[in-house]
Structure formats: C-alpha cells, structure tokens
Amino acid sequence: MDLAKELRSRGVWFFTEAMTSQQAIEFVQKVEKLNYSALWLPETTGRDPFSHIAMLSTHTERLVFATGIANIHHRHPGVTKQAAATLAEMSDNRFLLGLGVSHAPLVQGLRQLEYSKPIESMRQYLAAMKGSPYTSIPPSVEPPCVLAALGPRMLELAGEASDGAHPYWTNPEHTASARAILGAGKMLCVEQKVAFTTNREIAYETARA
Secondary structure, X not given: OXXXXXXXXXXXXXXXXXXXXHHHHXXXXXXXXXXXXXXXXXXXXXXXXXXXXXXXXXXXXXXEEEEOOEEHHHOOHHHHHHXXXXXXXXXXXXXXXXXXOOOHHHHHHHOOOOOOOHHHHXXXXXXXXXXXXXXXXXXXXXXOEEEOOOOHHHHHHHHHHOOEXXXXXXXXXXHXXXXXXXXXXXXXXXXXXXXXXXXXXHHHHHHHO
16 A cells, blocks of 8 residues: 555544544444545543554554654654554554654643653654664555654654654645645645534634634
C-alpha cells in the first residue's frame, strides 16, 4: 500500500475514548465502509494508541491507522520504533506514525515530565529512534513518520528529518504556508475542523462555540 497516495483522500480524526472496545470496532468498520482513507487517533490520558490500533486493525481490511499524535515525552524512542514496526508488519503496512512534543500543560503540568526546547527534543528523539535496533521480522515498507508541526521551525524540521507534517486544528491559509515550507515531496496530513451542515448560520455558531 502506498500510504502517501492513499492519504490524498479524506480521513477522520477522532477520539474513541468514550467507546467500549466493541463500539470502537463497530465505529472503525463504519469509517472504512464510508470509504475514508484513514483514522487518526490522538493520545492524551486514555488508551494507549498503539495497543488500540493493534486491535482495531485486525477488524478492518483497507483502513489506514495513524497516531495523531503520540507524545514523545511519554515513551522511549526505541519503544516507539518497536511499536511502529510491529503495527506496520501486522497490518500489511496500514500504519503511519505521527509524533509530537505536545505542550507544557500536559507534559510538565499533568505528567510532571520535563518540557523544554521542543525543536531540539524532537530532533534528538528522531535520531535516537532511527538508531534504535529492531531485530524481529520487519514490515515490507518502513512506516512513514510525520510530525505534529504548526510553527515554521517545526515544519522545517518535519521536512528535513521526517516524511512530512500533521498540523492540527488549522485553516486553509496555514495549510498553504505549511506546504511552502515542507516542499512538494513531503506528506502534509492536515486536521481541519468541519461543521456537518449546509446552513451558514449554524456552521458559524458551531465554529464560534
């Protein structure tokens, strides 16, 4: 599966934390039946996204799964590489690794972990992950890795050291700027909010809320 090509069509970014495991399975099967390309699952303080994706992928056939995003402060780079390679191999390459530095209130505040120098932290993390050994049967294609990048410096790093970027909660103007920074050859997987209505006033009310 060519993930870069597959992800050109719309995907879904969604929390499944309020669902039971069975409800989550039924949900992803519906997402696949509706012909969305991928399901992006965030990481906060609920389920481990890698374990969750391992279960969900066994109940689907075509749907791509992505972490949107996995927090680098919360796991060792070698463990992340193992999880990504394992999921890619077991799902016939239907996995994309999204990584991010998150933000200080979650990392330093809630988890009591050090949060400083996000650009350098991500650069070091990617290097450590790349150099970490993996001795099991590898996937036929190395799982792509994209960075949760909003500012120009993180977008530049995404273009230099990963397969692309996953900007969260952005608008079309930011997307154009991100593409200019990344260049034409990189994946740009954008999460934008959508109001499911054709009524302009309802859409504006929903967005403002």
